[in-house]
Each structure stands twice: as structure tokens, then as C-alpha cells.
Amino acid sequence: MNAWSRRVVLGALAGAATFEARAQGAGPEAAWPSGPIRIVVPFAPGGSTDAVARLAAPGLQRALGVSIVVENRGGAAGSLGTDVVAKARPDGLTWLLTFDSHAVLPALVPRLPFDLRQDLEPVTLIGGAPYVAACRPDKPFRDLAAVVAAAKARPGSVTFATPGNGTIGHLVMTLLGSRAGAPFQHLPYRGGGPAVNDAVAGHVDMVVGSAALLAPQVAGGTLRPLVQFGPQRLPGLAQVPTAEESGFPGLQAEAWWGVFAPARVPAPVVARFHEALVGAFRDERVSQQITEGQQARLVLAGPQELGRFVDGQVETWGRVVRENDIKAD
Structure with a gap:
């Protein structure tokens, strides 16, 4: 006990x-x-x-x-x-x-x-809710494969925002970078709101947050979801593959x-x-x-x-x- x-x-x-x-x-x-x-x-x-x-x-x-x-x-x-x-x-x-x-x-x-x-x-x-990585629609990423390819081509050049150091979004991206051989540059913020705001403004390449955090911007078209880290696709993100479907078995957050x-x-x-x-x-x-x-x-x-x-x-x-x-x- x-x-x-x-x-x-x-x-x-x-x-x-x-x-x-x-x-x-x-x-x-x-x-x-x-x-x-x-x-x-x-x-x-x-x-x-x-x-x-x-x-x-x-x-x-x-x-x-x-x-x-x-x-x-x-x-x-x-x-x-x-x-x-x-x-x-x-x-x-x-x-x-x-x-x-x-x-x-x-x-x-x-x-x-x-x-x-x-x-x-x-x-x-x-x-x-599962974690989701998303970017502004005018960024050159359409899926996780494109993000990994860019990070491999120029290690550390692809930035992602989270609500802070040690948050699960930070940790899952650390695992992803390690497994893909493509390190990303983490930009920690003091909360989910500021991180999302800078992603929408285009100051960072991606934001990684819960589906709950990103839902309003995804629904409004100001952020494009690239991958979700749940065990299966959410009904509201049915077109967005999971990390496991994208070639990373067991990678969930x-x-x-x-x-x-x-x-x-x-x-x-x-x-x-x-x-x-x-x-x-x-x-x-x-x-x-x-x-x-x-x-x-x-x-x-x-x-x-x-x-x-x-x-x-x-x-x-x-x-x-x-x-x-x-x-x-």
C-alpha cells in the first residue's frame, strides 16, 4: 500500500x-x-x-x-x-x-x-487530452515528416514553444528529437497562452501543447496541427496522424x-x-x-x-x- x-x-x-x-x-x-x-x-x-x-x-x-x-x-x-x-x-x-x-x-x-x-x-x-504540435499555416511544414527533415538538415534550427521547461510538451519533443536524430530548439514560455500567441504571430516555428490548449486556434485556422501524441486520433482531429502512425511507436504524451x-x-x-x-x-x-x-x-x-x-x-x-x-x- x-x-x-x-x-x-x-x-x-x-x-x-x-x-x-x-x-x-x-x-x-x-x-x-x-x-x-x-x-x-x-x-x-x-x-x-x-x-x-x-x-x-x-x-x-x-x-x-x-x-x-x-x-x-x-x-x-x-x-x-x-x-x-x-x-x-x-x-x-x-x-x-x-x-x-x-x-x-x-x-x-x-x-x-x-x-x-x-x-x-x-x-x-x-x-x-493528447499533446499536439502545430504551426502557423504559412510555415513550410505539412506533417511530422517535414518537421523532422528540416531539423535533420539544420540541427537546432526548428524552434518549438511550450508553457515552460520540463512540461510534458518539452519532454515529448526531447524524446522525439532523440529518436529521430533531429534535435529541436526549445523556447519555454511562462504559460500556454503566451506560447500560443507567439506561434500564431509566427515568432516560433511550432507550439506544442494539449489539444485543449490549441483547439481554439486550430478551429479558427490560425494554427495547423501537424501531429498528435495520443494513442489514437481524436474525432476532432481525424485528419491528423498520431506520432505512432508517423513512425514512432510508443511515443505518447x-x-x-x-x-x-x-x-x-x-x-x-x-x-x-x-x-x-x-x-x-x-x-x-x-x-x-x-x-x-x-x-x-x-x-x-x-x-x-x-x-x-x-x-x-x-x-x-x-x-x-x-x-x-x-x-x-
């Missing part, structure tokens, strides 16, 4: 005792939420994580009856905002809604000021979004917030925006599932960081 599993079991036992106390009129969580709720997004505004948080906010507000404030705290691959939550009071008024790079932090950031397993409590695995709480938030509060999140994302308008507008799939799994999933992601991408000596911004 891993650390998260033990904590979930202990939390469930504590939660049962708390509910009994609550029935007798005791327990501080009986009055939860006692004020506005803050959802910290550890990235700049305009990216997919920010968009997912803001889609959830109205439903959470209706369900919980308090104001929901989305607060962007970008920097250091998401570790600055994550640290804010890890050190917050465990009163159920501060939550973290973060992205896949969360699982890379232990390998990426030296002397990380928090421990993913000890200082944060998994709450909800919201969903995911998917974005995901998850919610975490500071450690020691009472189990009943975690359960109620998870329930409110599930309700917010199952709203027909919200789920349609995520599944169709952002080309993502909803999972809405609970704490144990999120804990196990993150353990696997830590192992997979941490190895890429260490083997390629990748550092945070």
Missing part, C-alpha cells in the same frame, strides 16, 4: 468519526465552507489549466454557495503556485487545480519546498488536469469538494465545452485513482528529465 493509499484509508476512518461527531453538532467542517474558496492555478492566465478552472467555477459556486476565486500563481514549472497550496491552512478554502507537469516537479526542481505525497491530498482527476488539497484537510470536506467538482463538470454546457471545444475527455475520478495515476506519471516523465538533465525555467 503506497503513502497515498494509506492516507486515503486513514482519512476515510477519520471521516467516519467526523460524520458521527457532526451528527452530534460537532466538528469544524460542519460549517464548511465558511468563506470564499480560492482555486490556485500555478500557471499564467490563458492556458488550458486556467480555462478548466474557470469553467468549473460557476458550478462550484452554485453547489457550495460561496464565491469561487481563480488565482493564477505562475512560475518555476508550476511549483510556486503549488507551494502556496501545500503551505495553506487545511481549512478547505484553498485548492490546487494543476496540470500534468505537476508529476515532473520532483525530478525537475532541485530542493522542491514541498513533497507531492506528504503535503498535498489528491482530490479529483478531471480528465485529459497526454495532458491531464487534477485537483489537490493541502494535507490534513478533513476527509469529509475533500469528499464534498470532489462531489461539487464532478457536478460542475457534468453540467451539459461545461462538459460539451471540454469534450468538443477543447478536445479533451472527462474522467472525474476520485482521490485514490488520482494518487495512483500521478505515481505512474512521476516515474515515466521523471526518468526523461533525469536522463536529459532538464532543469526548470
Whole structure:
């Protein structure tokens, strides 16, 4: 049984005792939420994580009856905002809604000021979407083969933007360059929004981001998708081959979004917030925006599932960081 599993079991036992106390009129969580709720997004505004948080906010507000404030705290691959939550009071008024790079932090950031397993409590695995590489339509690339050929002809000349060093987009392109013998030049940005903006403006050759992040520009014709890194083609990108179809078996990378709480938030509060999140994302308008507008799939799994999933992601991408000596911004 891993650390998260033990904590979930202990939390469930504590939660049962708390509910009994609550029935007798005791327990501080009986009055939860006692004020506005803050959802910290550890990235700049305009990216997919920010968009997912803001889609959830109205439903959470209706369900919980308090104001929901989305607060962007970008920097250091998401570790600055994550640290804010890890050190917050465990009163159920501060939550973290973060992205896949969360699982890379232990390998990426030296002397990380928090421990993913000890200082944060998994709450909800919201969903995911494959990574996609895209370029402005007037760039001379039509598919992944053209990108690789250009990089081989002039190593390091083909640039790609991502939301930052050590993000999954950076790591999958590092793997691609290594396997293709065609190194690319990485240009890290402070969030998905700025990276997309510079790709649309033509300042970089490509942007690599989740299908959710790139969906509005792809739909609007300001970006041309070249390859997707999911296990199969998305319905909304049916004409775009996967990396595996393009000659790179096993090369997969998917974005995901998850919610975490500071450690020691009472189990009943975690359960109620998870329930409110599930309700917010199952709203027909919200789920349609995520599944169709952002080309993502909803999972809405609970704490144990999120804990196990993150353990696997830590192992997979941490190895890429260490083997390629990748550092945070």
C-alpha cells in the first residue's frame, strides 16, 4: 500500500468519526465552507489549466454557495503556485487545480519546498487530452515528416514553444528529437497562452501543447496541427496522424488536469469538494465545452485513482528529465 493509499484509508476512518461527531453538532467542517474558496492555478492566465478552472467555477459556486476565486500563481514549472497550496491552512478554502507537469516537479526542481505525497491530498482527476504540435499555416511544414527533415538538415534550427521547461510538451519533443536524430530548439514560455500567441504571430516555428490548449486556434485556422501524441486520433482531429502512425511507436504524451488539497484537510470536506467538482463538470454546457471545444475527455475520478495515476506519471516523465538533465525555467 503506497503513502497515498494509506492516507486515503486513514482519512476515510477519520471521516467516519467526523460524520458521527457532526451528527452530534460537532466538528469544524460542519460549517464548511465558511468563506470564499480560492482555486490556485500555478500557471499564467490563458492556458488550458486556467480555462478548466474557470469553467468549473460557476458550478462550484452554485453547489457550495460561496464565491469561487481563480488565482493564477505562475512560475518555476508550476511549483510556486503549488507551494502556496501545500503551505495553506487545511481549512478547505484553498485548492490546487494543476496540470500534468505537476508529476515532473520532483525530478525537475532541485530542493522542491514541498513533497507531492506528504503535503498535498489528491482530490479529483478531471480528465485529459493528447499533446499536439502545430504551426502557423504559412510555415513550410505539412506533417511530422517535414518537421523532422528540416531539423535533420539544420540541427537546432526548428524552434518549438511550450508553457515552460520540463512540461510534458518539452519532454515529448526531447524524446522525439532523440529518436529521430533531429534535435529541436526549445523556447519555454511562462504559460500556454503566451506560447500560443507567439506561434500564431509566427515568432516560433511550432507550439506544442494539449489539444485543449490549441483547439481554439486550430478551429479558427490560425494554427495547423501537424501531429498528435495520443494513442489514437481524436474525432476532432481525424485528419491528423498520431506520432505512432508517423513512425514512432510508443511515443505518447497526454495532458491531464487534477485537483489537490493541502494535507490534513478533513476527509469529509475533500469528499464534498470532489462531489461539487464532478457536478460542475457534468453540467451539459461545461462538459460539451471540454469534450468538443477543447478536445479533451472527462474522467472525474476520485482521490485514490488520482494518487495512483500521478505515481505512474512521476516515474515515466521523471526518468526523461533525469536522463536529459532538464532543469526548470
